[in-house]
Amino acid sequence: MLRNKVTNSLLANEKKSLHRFLVLYIIMMISIISLISIYYYQYQKQLMMLNQRVILSDYASEQARKIKSLHFLFPEQDTYPRDDRFRSGIYDLEYEKIFSLLKSSEIYFDRELYITKDKKIHFIKIFDDYYLGTKYLILEIDDDGMWIHDTWHDIIFYGGFGILIFSIIGFFLLNLFLSPMKTSLSILDRFIKDTTHELNTPLSAILTNIEMIDLSKISEDNRKKINRINIAAKTVSVLYNDLTYVTLENNIYSSSEKINLKNIIEERVEYFDILAKSKEIDFRLELNDSFLVVNKNKFTRVVDNLISNAIKYNRRKGSIGIRLLGNSLTVEDSGLGIESNKLDYIFDRYSRFSNSEGGFGIGLSIVKDIIDEYEMDIKVKSQINKGTSITIIW
Amino acid sequence: MVRSIFILILFFSSAFGNNVYTQNCISCHKDLSYSLQEIFMRYLSAYGGENNVKAGMLHYFIYPAKDISVMPKEFLEEEGIMNHGYIGEKNLQKSIDTYWELYKVKGRLK
Numbered sequence: 001m002l003r004n005k006v007t008n009s010l011l012a013n014e015k016k017s018l019h020r021f022l023v024l025y026i027i028m029m030i031s032i033i034s035l036i037s038i039y040y041y042q043y044q045k046q047l048m049m050l051n052q053r054v055i056l057s058d059y060a061s062e063q064a065r066k067i068k069s070l071h072f073l074f075p076e077q078d079t080y081p082r083d084d085r086f087r088s089g090i091y092d093l094e095y096e097k098i099f100s101l102l103k104s105s106e107i108y109f110d111r112e113l114y115i116t117k118d119k120k121i122h123f124i125k126i127f128d129d130y131y132l133g134t135k136y137l138i139l140e141i142d143d144d145g146m147w148i149h150d151t152w153h154d155i156i157f158y159g160g161f162g163i164l165i166f167s168i169i170g171f172f173l174l175n176l177f178l179s180p181m182k183t184s185l186s187i188l189d190r191f192i193k194d195t196t197h198e199l200n201t202p203l204s205a206i207l208t209n210i211e212m213i214d215l216s217k218i219s220e221d222n223r224k225k226i227n228r229i230n231i232a233a234k235t236v237s238v239l240y241n242d243l244t245y246v247t248l249e250n251n252i253y254s255s256s257e258k259i260n261l262k263n264i265i266e267e268r269v270e271y272f273d274i275l276a277k278s279k280e281i282d283f284r285l286e287l288n289d290s291f292l293v294v295n296k297n298k299f300t301r302v303v304d305n306l307i308s309n310a311i312k313y314n315r316r317k318g319s320i321g322i323r324l325l326g327n328s329l330t331v332e333d334s335g336l337g338i339e340s341n342k343l344d345y346i347f348d349r350y351s352r353f354s355n356s357e358g359g360f361g362i363g364l365s366i367v368k369d370i371i372d373e374y375e376m377d378i379k380v381k382s383q384i385n386k387g388t389s390i391t392i393i394w
Numbered sequence: 395m396v397r398s399i400f401i402l403i404l405f406f407s408s409a410f411g412n413n414v415y416t417q418n419c420i421s422c423h424k425d426l427s428y429s430l431q432e433i434f435m436r437y438l439s440a441y442g443g444e445n446n447v448k449a450g451m452l453h454y455f456i457y458p459a460k461d462i463s464v465m466p467k468e469f470l471e472e473e474g475i476m477n478h479g480y481i482g483e484k485n486l487q488k489s490i491d492t493y494w495e496l497y498k499v500k501g502r503l504k
Contacts, residue, residue, distance in 0.1 A: 071435060080503045092500075094443035099503040130442035132499045 015348075021177060029166045036162070037155045044154075048147040049121075053113050056123035056139050059086050064125060064137060071131035086139045093135035102140045109136055119143045189246075196243040203240055206233045231278050234271065238308050245301050245366055256295050261324055262287045264296070268303045269322070272311060280317045287324040292394065298370045305363035306331040306390055313388070332389035338382040346380065414485045415492035426473060428465065434497035436464040444494060451490050456483070 066081035067090065080090075080099050089100030095109055106116040113123050123139040210230050215223050269283055276283060292299070310320045310333035318334040338346060347368035371378050371392060382388040423430050441447040454462060458475045481489075 071439060074435065074499065075431065075502060078502055078504055092443040094445060096443060096500070098500050130439050132503075133438045133442055133447075135442050 018174075018177070021174075025170050025173070029163065029170070033159050033162050033166075037159055040155060041151055044147055044151040049113050052121055052141070053123065056086070056113070056121070056141070057125075059083065060123060060125035060137055060139050063088055063139065064127065064131075067134060067137065068129075068131045074132065086141050088140065089138045090132060090134040091136040091138065092133045093130065095136075098133055100138075102138060104140060107138060115143055119145065192243050192246065196240060199236070199240050199243075203233065203236055207237060227274065228278075231275050234275060235308075238304055241301065241304065242362055242366055245298075246362055256293050258291055258293050259296050259299065261290045261292055261299070261329065264300055265303055265322060265324060265329075268300065268307055272304075272307050275308075275311050276320065279311065279314060281311060281314050282319045284319055284321045287322065288326065290324050290326065290329075294374055298373075302367050302370050302392070303329075305367050309333075309363055310335070310388075318387075328391055328393045330389060330391040332387060334387040337384040337386055337388055338380075339384065340382070343380055343382060414481070415489040418481050418485070419489055419493065422477070428469060430493070431497055433465070434493065438499065440464045444498070448487075448490050448494060451493070452483075452486060455486055455490075 063081065063083065063086075070077060070079075070081065080101070082101065087101045087103060089102040090098045091100075091107075091109070092098055102120075102122075104116040104118050104120040104122070106118070106120075107122065107124075108114055109124065111124065113121070115121055119142065121141050121143050125137040125139070127134050127137060206229070210226060210233060213226055215226065218226070265285075265287055269285065273283070307320065307322075310331050314320065314333045314335040320334075321330070321332045323330045347364050368378065374394065376392055376394040379391045379393070380388065381391075419430070423433075428436075437447050437451060441450040450464075454464075455476070460470050460475055463470055463475065
């Protein structure tokens with residue numbers, strides 16, 4: 001089910017490039033901010049550890065003096081020295097515990113200062129003389145986590161600010177990136193608009209004059225030639241109407257009315273009959289009365305484009321099935337079909353999937369525009385060399 | 395039955411170790427100016443851990459010399475180095491184990 005409400009005027013490849021640029025930019029932005037955050041976190045941690053090292057080093061020297069005194073007074077005095085500012089423990093050179101008041105048993109004898117998993121800061125002082133058998137004096141204080149809180153606060157605040165700055169830069173970069181695309185599309189639109197305007201008068205003259213020719217009074221050979229001119233003129237007429245819609249009509253207010261779709265379809269089948277006959281294509285119609293409140297001209301563009309494509313991309317002696325059943329309209333052909341990987345792009349403006357036929361590639365873009373405007377759904381099924389079926393559901 | 399025999403062996407070996415220590419150590423050290431506790435603390439501050447202390451003592455008892463003694467110079471000048479009385483390495487080891495158990499710091503701090 002294809003139901004994108006916004007029909008982008010950018011080509012599929014350009015959109016893909018744009019998406020790649022955006023993904024790359026976002027990844028780059030997140031990577032830079034993450035790296036800076038990690039560096040900042042590590043820096044703050046080191047700063048905190050440096051401060052703690054100074055404090056704990058003083059405590060350790062004080063505690064070492066007390067242990068030394070106790071060594072000479074032992075066993076007459078056997079109370080291990082306590083301090084309210086920290087907890088401590090002593091270990092011998094074989095890492096055997098002599099005495100400990102530590103809460104965390106996570107001890108790394110090869111490190112001087114570290115934070116345990118249970119958020120205790122350990123400072124280890126190594127003794128040269130083993131008083132009381134002590135090689136390692138371990139001091140422990142609680143890590144209150146304030147530095148982490150402050151660091152996260154800074155990371156979120158400055159990181160958010162960084163994202164904002166990067167986003168603004170990205171927005172300007174994106175505009176720079178899109179500028180050449182928008183310019184080229186604008187040039188193309190302007191060219192089509194100018195060309196369309198110039199086509200109107202000669203095309204009307206051709207179609208009016210063909211209608212005025214009395215076919216019964218001319219030779220068979222000339223009648224065939226006139227028919228070919230008629231077919232060519234009608235093909236150009238469909239193209240003219242599409243271009244007019246793209247450049248003018250879709251930008252102006254259009255009034256809706258209750259119309260019988262069956263009548264429009266029959267009228268347009270009759271209009272395209274001469275084109276279909278030129279390729280010996282048969283119409284198979286299954287039309288029920290179906291009323292809808294839409295703008296008649298717009299719905300005519302939908303029907304015209306679906307029938308026109310079904311003729312254009314059909315094989316010789318093929319068939320076109322049109323079914324109008326309740327709340328759906330299906331147009332199916334027995335033509336070339338569309339590759340499945342291209343189905344997602346068929347509604348993009350200027351997308352063409354066969355060079356065997358002429359055209360600007362705007363027909364299905366117009367269909368999608370109108371379908372979206374009336375909040376209808378559109379389904380496309382296609383099989384290579386079997387045909388394509390397009391269903392509109394409302 | 396097996397458990398009782400094991401406890402008996404442990405008791406006798408412990409009593410035997412204590413006996414060796416009493417006969418060979420206390421008898422000589424009782425008249426010295428440094429108590430066995432003081433000497434132990436000097437060993438402890440010099441060698442640190444249990445195995446290191448015991449190894450240091452064993453080495454000194456087998457090869458007593460002034461330059462490897464943990465005792466101060468004055469003590470050595472006054473008392474000299476210990477007599478090289480041979481009691482066998484096994485007995486020596488038992489005496490050292492007993493000495494360690496009697497004076498060790500671990501488990502005695504409050």
